[in-house]
Structure formats: C-alpha cells, structure tokens
Amino acid sequence: MRVLLSIKPEYAYKIFEGTKKFEFRKIRFKNPNIKTVVVYASSPVQKVIGEFEIEDILSFDPDRIWRITEKYSGISEAFFMNILQIEKLRTQSKLKVQPSIQNLSLSKMILMLIPRNLLSICN
Template identity: 60%
Template sequence: MKVLLSIKPEYAEKIFEGTKRFEFRKSVYRSKDVKTVVVYVTRPVGQIIGEFDVDEILCETPDELWALTSDHSGISKDFFDEYFMGRERSFALAVGDVRRYDSPLNPSELIANFTPPQSYMYIDDELGRPSTAQLALAF
C-alpha cells in the first residue's frame, strides 16, 4: 500500500536530491502496510513527481526527534520548532530509496475531482502497482 503526501516544492527537491532524509509530520497514517510514499508537490508545481520507500517511522518528543534527525532534516531548527510547537509527540518518515518519475504526473488527469491531501491519501498497492482505478495508468 502507498500513501500520497503533499510536500512543498523546496522540500520535495531536497528529498529527491538526497539531502533531506526525513519527512516530518504532526500525524502519520495508521496502516502498517504502507511501504511507499507518492510525492505530490504543492503549488506552484502541482504535480506528482515520484515516490520514496519508508525505512521506518520515528515517533518522539520534538526535542528527541530533532536530536535524531537534525543532520539530515533538510530544514532549519527554527522551522522545526515552529512546526511542532505545543506538540508532545512528533513524527518523521525515514526516507529510503527514492524514484523520480521520468515525467511529472498531473493528478487532476488521473484522479477525478482531485484535491491535494492536507495530510495523506491512501493508494492501494498490489505487486508494486496501485490498484486504485484513477492511478492505474500513472504507474
């Protein structure tokens, strides 16, 4: 199973360049079957550009999470602190193998009434290919 995540352009680029090895989230998906994140890059890009494998999900206090991830966070400490302000728990997806698609995909052409997910959107996956009808042609 895969999830579609909305990621800002500057952070998506860092993930695919290999300089950002953790994607931070205030909450994460509940399914333990998710192994891959499909990356929707937010406006002004507005396209799906690739995917990455999730090596593990870290759940810690913000201070502990920063101590574990800061060397490969791809973000500033100030941004991190502001993002997790007031939170007792914070999450990071450890980025594994990344795959940038040869051509970016327009999600509106693949998913009827596409609205970028605020958090995440599940995508069914069988044998490495999404079985979700709207995305079947994309992969």
C-alpha cells in the same frame, strides 16, 4: 501499499536531491501497511515528482527527534521548533528515496493508481 502526500516543492525536491531524508508529520498513517509515498509537489509545481519508501517511522520526544534528524532534516532548527509549536509534532519518517515516477500530472497519477478492473467499469 501506497499513499499520496502533498509536499511543498522546496522540500519535495530536497528529498530527491538527498539533502532531506526525513519527512515530518504530526500523526502516523492509520494504515500501518503503507510503505511507499507518492510525492505530489504542491503549488506552483502541481505535479507528482516521484516516490519514496518509508524505511522507518520514529516516535520520540521533540528534542530527541531533532537530535536524530537535524543533519538530514532539510529544515532549520528554528523552523522545526515552529512546527512543534503549531502542530505538536511527535513522529517523523525516515525515507529511502527511489525516484521512479517523475513529472506526472495528478490526473495521470490517479489513473495509474486505480485498479484496472475499476477503469473498465468507468469507461
């Protein structure tokens, strides 16, 4: 199952460059079957730039999360600590990057995700 996530461009591009292998989120997805994340780079890019698979989701105390992820976090420790104070971060996802979709507008991506039988109803 797929999910569409909006990620700031500076971090989204780091994912596909391989320098950011962890994506930090304050809560887990409600559906445990989500395995693929479609990345929408937010403003000013405003395009779907790729997708990645979730290799694992880790839930630990913040200090342990930082020790595990710091090398490929794509962020500074100061920024990580700031996130903690604002969002009470408890989980992060280990990414397996597969850049197979690139530079699509959000409207084109939505059309790709809608099942074909629903598209025929809409037309």
